[in-house]
Amino acid sequence: MSDAIFPNKTTPTIGFVSLGCPKALTDSELILTQLSAEGYQTSKTFQGADLVIVNTCGFIDDAIKESLDTIGEALTENGRVIVTGCLGAKASDDGGNLVRQMHPKVLAVTGPHATQEVMDAVHTNLPKPHDPFVDLVPNAFGVAGIKLTPRHYAYLKISEGCNHRCTFCIIPSMRGDLVSRPIGDVLGEARALFEGGVKELLVISQDTSAYGVDVKYRTGFWDGKPVKTRMLELVQTLGEIAEPYGAWVRLHYVYPYPSVDDIIPLMAAGKVLPYLDVPLQHSHPDVLRRMRRPASGERNLERLQQWRQACPEIVIRSTFIAGFPGETEEEFAHLLDFVREAQIDRAGCFAYSPVKGAAANDLPGMLPLEIREERRARFMEVAEAVSATKLQRRVGSTMQVLVDSAPGMGKKGGLGRSYADAPEIDGVVRLLPPEKISKTLKVGEFTKARIVSAQGHDLVALPI
Numbered sequence: 172m173s174d175a176i177f178p179n180k181t182t183p184t185i186g187f188v189s190l191g192c193p194k195a196l197t198d199s200e201l202i203l204t205q206l207s208a209e210g211y212q213t214s215k216t217f218q219g220a221d222l223v224i225v226n227t228c229g230f231i232d233d234a235i236k237e238s239l240d241t242i243g244e245a246l247t248e249n250g251r252v253i254v255t256g257c258l259g260a261k262a263s264d265d266g267g268n269l270v271r272q273m274h275p276k277v278l279a280v281t282g283p284h285a286t287q288e289v290m291d292a293v294h295t296n297l298p299k300p301h302d303p304f305v306d307l308v309p310n311a312f313g314v315a316g317i318k319l320t321p322r323h324y325a326y327l328k329i330s331e332g333c334n335h336r337c338t339f340c341i342i343p344s345m346r347g348d349l350v351s352r353p354i355g356d357v358l359g360e361a362r363a364l365f366e367g368g369v370k371e372l373l374v375i376s377q378d379t380s381a382y383g384v385d386v387k388y389r390t391g392f393w394d395g396k397p398v399k400t401r402m403l404e405l406v407q408t409l410g411e412i413a414e415p416y417g418a419w420v421r422l423h424y425v426y427p428y429p430s431v432d433d434i435i436p437l438m439a440a441g442k443v444l445p446y447l448d449v450p451l452q453h454s455h456p457d458v459l460r461r462m463r464r465p466a467s468g469e470r471n472l473e474r475l476q477q478w479r480q481a482c483p484e485i486v487i488r489s490t491f492i493a494g495f496p497g498e499t500e501e502e503f504a505h506l507l508d509f510v511r512e513a514q515i516d517r518a519g520c521f522a523y524s525p526v527k528g529a530a531a532n533d534l535p536g537m538l539p540l541e542i543r544e545e546r547r548a549r550f551m552e553v554a555e556a557v558s559a560t561k562l563q564r565r566v567g568s569t570m571q572v573l574v575d576s577a578p579g580m581g582k583k584g585g586l587g588r589s590y591a592d593a594p595e596i597d598g599v600v601r602l603l604p605p606e607k608i609s610k611t612l613k614v615g616e617f618t619k620a621r622i623v624s625a626q627g628h629d630l631v632a633l634p635i
């Protein structure tokens with residue numbers, strides 16, 4: 172699934188202008204790829220966008236003038252502008268920032284090669300779609316490629332496309348059927364990422380549990396040994412590769428097929444994180460049938476409960492759609508009960524929104540927008556209560572936290588995540604300043620922390 176399912180109305184859109192040399196262009200590519208990976212759409216016009224990013228050049232006077240003029244134009248036509256690139260780093264005559272002096276209304280200014288800073292400014296000014304099924308990060312990092320994420324975590328894409336035909340989704344018509352990457356390539360890329368300092372590997376695809384179906388689970392080779400192109404072998408081997416690096420492996424987009432049961436013991440044994448992102452979309456069997464979802468609903472609750480028995484610390488994240496065509500109040504109530512009973516740790520929910528070309532548009536019983544929105548709000552209320560209770564139970568425990576941000580070596584605290592939090596889509600662990608003078612925090616390193624309280628989706632913890 173992707174933002175394509177929930178088009179313009181709910182998808183934040185960004186206008187982008189790239190000026191300057193090939194190096195600036197590469198910066199633009201990195202920013203655009205990251206925007207797309209996070210589910211933002213790009214717009215060709217300033218007016219049609221929620222905000223505009225101008226990547227500037229500050230090399231010669233003509234280029235400076237062109238950049239300043241473009242910023243002015245974007246401010247006039249759109250009003251919400253983030254400036255990046257060489258001109259952003261240029262000082263004015265009085266020692267201030269040239270762009271800010273000329274255009275005080277810009278939202279943020281960064282220098283060149285500052286993807287993360289630009290993304291931070293985008294997140295501050297235009298929250299990203301809270302959609303875990305965002306477009307996948309292209310296969311650009313790894314063995315010889317460019318990494319588009321902070322240095323300490325990376326996405327590992329194992330396949331492209333999808334063999335299912337969910338009625339609300341147009342991904343298969345855009346990206347085609349499932350094509351699994353050769354297992355040797357995937358594992359080789361994983362090792363290169365760990366070698367390069369990655370401490371958390373996020374396995375992504377459209378349907379991770381279907382890995383290898385298209386090649387009939389063909390036996391491939393890695394490190395001189397035969398390995399089947401199949402989820403179980405993939406996860407087992409990723410766990411083995413990660414171990415000497417002390418790194419995490421996190422699984423996304425896993426459908427609750429019976430074969431996933433075999434992965435749970437690997438989680439219980441600490442080989443991979445006890446975290447599963449399982450996009451369920453609904454619980455009622457009739458709605459799931461109308462959605463034409465893989466791994467239909469009847470046994471999902473039972474399956475989740477079995478997983479929890481086998482691995483009590485498992486965290487389940489999922490997304491749901493409220494107000495699907497024809498959804499009755501009773502079917503919706505089934506969904507609310509399911510979220511309570513299944514104790515979904517992290518749940519996202521969209522009000523159903525028709526997508527051009529999706530089969531669900533022809534289903535009878537389209538609900539008015541107010542009902543769809545109202546159900547979404549009711550869903551989130553229940554889901555947040557479940558999540559908050561579960562977070563509260565962690566208070567007093569000690570968790571391993573991967574540090575994402577720690578200005579000044581963490582002397583004033585920082586931000587991190589536990590195994591229960593995937594980057595960008597879940598909560599965070601807010602780290603307090605360490606009590607011990609000698610204790611420092613470093614981005615990309617693990618720290619143990621004692622949980623002192625829960626706040627909304629987040630935990631507050633004292634590094635120890």
Ligand code: SF4
Pocket residue numbers: 172333334335336337340341342343377378465
């Ligand atoms: S499983 Fe369904 S929702 Fe996901 S990509 Fe395939 S068709 Fe779309």
